[in-house]
Amino acid sequence: MKIFKALMVTTAVSLALMAGTAHAENKKIALVVKALGIGFFEAANKGAQEAAKELGDVEIIYTGPTSTTAEGQIEVINSLVAQKVDAIAISANDKDALVPALKKAMDRGIKVISWDSGVAPEGRAMHLNPSSNPLIGNMIIKLAADQLPDGGDVAVLSASATATNQNTWIEEMKKVQGNYKGINVVATVYGDDLADKSYRETQGLIQSYPNLKAIIAPTSVGIVAAAQAVEDAGKVGQINVTGLGLPSEMAGHVKAGSSKSFAIWNPIDLGYSATMIAYDLIGGAEAKPGAELKMGRMGTVKLDDNNEGAMADPFVYDASNVEEFAKIF
C-alpha cells in the first residue's frame, strides 16, 4: 500500500513537472465549445489553429462535452484546471451555471474569456460578441446598397413585430440610412418567422412596390422564404434578397441568383479572435472597461462597461464563398 501511495505521488509530481516544462515552451489555450461535432464550432477551431500557427508558441486544446449541457462543460473545465492550461475560451451552455467552475479556474491564474455565447461577468475576464447591433444594422443596408449604385426602393421583411433583435437592428439600420444615397426604405413587413407568412408578405411587397430593388430580411427564416418567393415570381435579377442568413440555408438561393450576398458572423474569425485575445491576456494585457485587446488580423476589440466587446462587421457571403461555408454551418 505504501509503495502504491509513493508511486502515486511520484507520478503526480512527474506529471506536474512535465506540465511545468510544457508550460515554459508552449502556452496552452483551451477552446471549449458547447458540444463537439457541431460544424460551427469545428470552424471556430479551424480559426483557433490558424491563430496558434501565427503565434508560434501556442497549443490549442479543442474540447467540449458530447451534448450541449452545462454539467458536461463543468467537467471539461475541471479537467482543464487540473491540466493547468493558461487560458480557457468558452462558448457557454449556461450563463450562470458555469460561473463557480470558471471562478475556480481564474483563482488558479487561468485567464478565462467567453465568446459566441457569454458567461455572467463574474465568471470571465471578458466576453467577445461576434458583432454588435450598430454593425449589423449598418451591414444589412450596406449589402442592399452595394448592389444598387443608382439607389432604389428597398423593403424590410422582419420576423415578428415584437422581436427584440430584429427591431433593434432595423432601428440601427434606419439611423445610418442617410449614409446610403438614394436608398429608399419603403416598407417594413413582418413574416413572424413563419415560412408561409414570410412568403406571402414578400409576394405582397412585390405587388405593392413595382419598383422594388431589394428586400432586406434580417432573419434566417425570412430570408429563405423571401428568396424563394422572388424566384417563383420570376423576379430574379430585378429584386435582390439580402440580410442575415446561414450559408447552408442560403447556398441554393445564391446559386439561383435571387440573393447576391448576405451576412452572418464568421465562425473561423471568431475562433481566431478568441485565441488571439486569450494570448494577449496571458501576455499581461488587462481586461477592464475601455481596454483594447489585440486580435491579430482582426484588429482590436474595445471593451464596454460589462467587459464585452464586438469582434467585427458580420461576414459577407456570396457566390464566391457560400459553397465552401455551406459545408461548415
Next chain:
Amino acid sequence: MAKILKNREILLVIAIAALLVAITLRFPGFVAPANLARVYNDTSILIILALGQMAVILTRCIDLSMAANLALCGMVAAMINAAFPGVPIPLVILVVVALGALLGSINGLLVWKLDIPPIVVTLGTLTIYRGTIFLLSNGAWINAHQMSDAFKALPRAPLAGLPVLSWLSVLAIAAVYLLMTRTPVGRAFFAVGGNPHAAVYTGIDVGRTRFLAYCLSGALAGLSGYLWVSRYAVAYVDIAAGFELDIIAACVIGGISIAGGIGSVPGAVLGALFLGVIKNALPVVNISPFAQLAISGTVIIIAVAVNARTEKRKGRVILKKAEAV
C-alpha cells in the same frame, strides 16, 4: 331571398365577393385574373387540409395534429429526397401519403379503441409528431440546395395555365366530394356526427368511422407535407407551426359545425378561400401586423356566431308543456 340567405355556401360566396370589392378599392391589382389564380394556388394547401379536417369534425372529433403531421411528412419527404435524389417524386409522394395516413390512424385508433377524447389524443400526438421531427433531423434544416430540382419543380410546373399545386387541390376537392356524397363511408361521417346513437342502430360502427376520418385527414396532411416543403423549399421542425388553427378556422367559417354532422365540401373550400383571400390581401392593403391578427380573429368569431344562429333554428320544440314549465 330569405331562402338564399339561409344557404351557407351562397352567403360565403357573397362574403368573398364583398371582400374582393373592398380590397379592390384599396389595391386594384388584386382582382386581376393572374393574381386571383395566385391566391388560389397559395390557398391550395389550406383547402386540402380543410377537406381532411372537415371529415374529422363531421364525426364530432377534431384533429389538432394535422399541421404536425404535415411537418413530419414534409421532413421525411425532404430527407428521402436529400439522401436519395434518384427516387422518383411520385414514389416520394406515395410514401408520405401512406405515412400521413399511418400517423392519422394512430389518432383514430386511440379515439376508437381507448375512447380518449379526440382533443386530448390529437394534442398529444401533435407534440409527439413535432418531437419526432426533431429526433429525425437533430434540429437541422433541409435546405433548397439539398433538394433535387425535380422535387421542387413539381408543384410549380404549369399545366393548362395553372400550377400543379392548384390542380392537386382541385383533384382533392373532387375526390373528397365524391367520397362524401356517393359512398357509404361519406354518408357514415354525417350519420355518426349527426346522431351517434341512431348511427349505431343503423349498423354503422361509430369508432371505425371516426378511425377512417382520421386516416383521411392524415393522408391529406401527408400529401400537404410534401407540397409545403417543396413549395417553400425548406424543411425544419417548426414548419406550419400553428397552422392547425387556420385549418379549423377554415372549417368553422365554411359552416362545418364543431358539434358534428353538419357541413359540406363546398363549405370547407369556400371557408379556406375566404381565409386565403384575407391572408393574401392583408400584406397589400397596408394594415399593421397587430391589426391583422385582430381582423383574422374577428372574422372567425363572426363566422361562429352566424353558425350558432343557423344551427339553433334546426331545433324543434316537441313538448310545448315542458317548455312552459
